[in-house]
Amino acid sequence: MAGSAAAPEPGRDMTQPKRSLGPAALHLGARRASFAQERSRAREIVSMAKAHLARTFDDLRFGRGLDVEKLWPMVSGIQASITRHPGAIMAVTRLKDRHEYTYAHSVAVCGLMIGLARQMGLDPAKHHEIGMAGLLHDIGKARVPTMLLDKPGPLTSEEKMMMRDHARLGYESLMSGDEVLNANQRLTSIVLDACLHHHERLDGSGYPDNQRGEHISLYARMVAICDTYDVATSARVYKSASSPAEALDLMVNSPGRFDPEILSAFSALIGIFPVGSMVRLRSDRLAVVLESPDDEATSPPVCPFFCIQTRQQLPWRRSPPGVDPIIGIELPSRWNLPVWAETRAAILAHFEGNLPLE
Ligand SMILES: [Fe+2]
Ligand SMILES: [Fe+2]
Known part of the structure; x- marks a missing residue:
């Protein structure tokens, strides 16, 4: 057999x-x-x-x-x-x-x-x-x-x-x-x-x-x-x-x-920050990783979408590497954000084209 x-x-x-x-x-x-x-x-x-x-x-x-x-x-x-x-x-x-x-x-x-x-x-x-x-x-x-x-x-x-x-x-x-x-x-x-x-x-x-x-x-x-x-x-x-x-x-x-x-x-x-990951920025905002970095030594562009202090959703902007440094990866399950999966999918779809940096 x-x-x-x-x-x-x-x-x-x-x-x-x-x-x-x-x-x-x-x-x-x-x-x-x-x-x-x-x-x-x-x-x-x-x-x-x-x-x-x-x-x-x-x-x-x-x-x-x-x-x-x-x-x-x-x-x-x-x-x-x-x-x-x-x-x-x-x-x-x-x-x-x-x-x-x-x-x-x-x-x-x-x-x-x-x-x-x-x-x-x-x-x-x-x-x-x-x-x-x-x-x-x-x-x-x-x-x-x-x-x-x-x-x-x-x-x-x-x-x-x-x-x-x-x-x-x-x-x-x-x-x-x-x-x-x-x-x-x-x-x-x-x-x-x-x-x-x-x-x-x-x-x-x-x-x-x-x-x-x-x-x-x-x-x-x-x-x-x-x-x-x-x-x-x-x-x-x-x-x-x-x-x-x-x-x-x-x-x-x-x-x-x-x-x-x-x-x-x-x-x-x-990698440390794969596309689609949720990360925390130095400004105390949560963001989605948009792209894989071109140089392994640099961090990727992200889209901040949530302010931790105010608990407010943020307007979507593409933030280039290094402007607001990533301080760590976050497990979405720890944040219990409603419709996180849908939000991430929508953000990634939105930035599929090359929009200007913020
Ligand atoms: Fe299989
Ligand atoms: Fe399979």
């Missing part, structure tokens, strides 16, 4: 891919860019990747077989964007349309996996496969009824079982791809194992095989963290989005579930 199988032997060595690299525009300019420059490029890259992934899911859903060849250039595009500015892809994939949630989530996890691999200093020759592992980790959801994926309320225990089956279904689909497609589409153990075991947890409480500790592959442990973080920080019909700090706090305070070393590298990747 696939669910109890050990990690399969690698297929062709994907570290030396011999494949089309797709639209040249995605691969040019592999150097540092400003957040604003890279965000507009990242929007195109993410939108193209989501469209290709949607077609791949549909192919599987409607029994047309699984062709992942066209997804490799998408991974290359995401990888190049992260090289130019690691924060842009993360910012662009943060907002997810309800109807394309699974595709946007998969692209987000792909970006986080590549960023995490870089942060952990893993062999650069493997980053491409590691990104593909993120992109395809939930491919099994193509074989789960759409009404379940989009169900606004809680799942029944039977529905939960069906949903959990996506890990095994995805693995089986990727494996069967070897038989029906030509050999150069073969996926390595990194991608296959991450797909099958991304819901395993170190304490054995995960699924489908209740693997424990180091029996869970490094890559599956990495996807577990990237996946959980992206789910927690995304708004769904049935829940609002947690702030990055709350999502990290949740994982750090789930002892025994996530690999602490990988989690610490992941926290460093996300």
